[in-house]
Each structure stands twice: as C-alpha cells, then as structure tokens.
Amino acid sequence: MEETLRRQDASAAVTHLGWRFLLGTLRTGVAVGSLSQAAExxxxxxxxxxxxxxDHLRVDLRPSRVTLTLQxxxxxxxxxxxxDLARRLTAALSDVGRQTDPWSTxxxxxxxxxxxxxxxRPFWAALLGYTPEADTDVVLIDPQGQGPTIWFQQxxxxxxxxxxxxxDLCVPHDEAEHRLSTALSAGGRLVSAKDAPAFWILADPEGNEACITTWQGRDD
Structure with missing residues (x-):
C-alpha cells in the first residue's frame, strides 16, 4: 500500500541514499561530463x-548535471x-559508477x-501563464514546470x-547553515531566526528581504 509520508519520515528515509526532501519532492543530482552522458x-x-x-519521475538534463525528482x-x-524508487535509482546509478549529489539541488x-x-492572484496567473495549485488559494504553479512557484502571504x-x-530559497536541510553563513559573509543581515530551521529571514545591505527555508520545523 502506498503510504503518504511526513516530512521527517521522508527525509530520514532517503538522506543516507544521497537524496533530499524539498517542498514535497525527493531530489538528487548526478554529475556528468557532457549532454550525451546526461542522456545516458x-x-x-x-x-x-x-x-x-x-507518473513519478522528472528529469532535468544539463551538460554538467542531471537532476532527478520523485513525487x-x-x-x-x-x-x-x-x-522505494529512490533506493532503486541509487543502486542502479552506483552499478554504473555514478554517485548522487544532493547538495546540487x-x-x-x-x-x-x-x-x-x-x-x-488572477493578474499574476495571467501575466505568467500560471495555474492555481490544487486545494489551496495561495499558490500558483507553472504548468510547464519551468518557473518557480509563486505563493501569496497574507x-x-x-x-x-x-x-x-x-x-524563498528551499535548500537541503544539511546545507542551510552553510548557505546562511555564506550569505551573511557576503554582506547580508539576519533579520529573524525565530522560526528556524523552517526558515531564516535575511536582508541585503539595503534591507531587501529573502528567506532560506528547509522542511524542518514544519510537522506537528
């Protein structure tokens, strides 16, 4: 029987396989040396x-990297x-000498x-050619899967x-602290960490805000 997994359980099940849980998906990257290798x-x-x-797999090919997504x-x-598919994919990649690289996602x-x-919301949907995400009134998605998700905060x-x-930049949970320190070293300012590790609010030197987010701290 196909069981829907909580964020924590999904992450724990695949972290050791070189996959990461990001926004309701499992993702990993595979380094390659050419577009031909990416196709392989x-x-x-x-x-x-x-x-x-x-139904479950999405693949993005680049000359230096392949990104695999499961949902x-x-x-x-x-x-x-x-x-289960992540386990099978990791084993198949290992058999041909390929390693998963979750930090590239x-x-x-x-x-x-x-x-x-x-x-x-209708203006942004029409402008971008986006469609509403099912079961929510605050999210728009690109039906072609090319652009970032847009969500509205009340x-x-x-x-x-x-x-x-x-x-909002969603990164692997074990990459967040590094990304945070890198942004701060580059001139950023920490506005709030009260909701970390779900998200940290940062600002650039002129006060424009951005968030680093992870799946952690969101389950009851």
Missing part, C-alpha cells in the same frame, strides 16, 4: 523506474513508493505579500517600507 543517466533512470517513470502526483507529495519560490490575495496592514515580493 536519464535513460537509466527511466528504465529503472519502468512503467512508473511517467506521487495524485497526492502531490512523497509516498513510500517514491522512497535547490528550489526557488517567489513570495508576494498581499492585503487582498483574491484580487491580485498581510494584516500595509508595509510601505518593506519589500513585498521576496525570494
């Missing part, structure tokens, strides 16, 4: 997943079946603060002195 890795991944590839689309999250979201989400009052569109 993609073919291996599709063959390993078999008939389930179309159960009907549940829009990770299930025990995705974990990250996901970017754009957050828009709004007083009236229902009023502004404001309780106007904030004219604060940027109202900011980036």
């Amino acid at each position: 890795v993609a073919t291996l991944a599709v063959t390993t997943c078999g008939a389930e590839a179309d 159960s689309p009907k549940q829009a999250t990770v299930t025990s079946h995705d974990v 990250q996901l970017l979201e754009i957050a828009i603060d709004a007083l009236d989400i229902a009023a502004i 404001m309780d009052q106007p904030r004219p002195q604060r940027n109202r569109i900011h980036f």
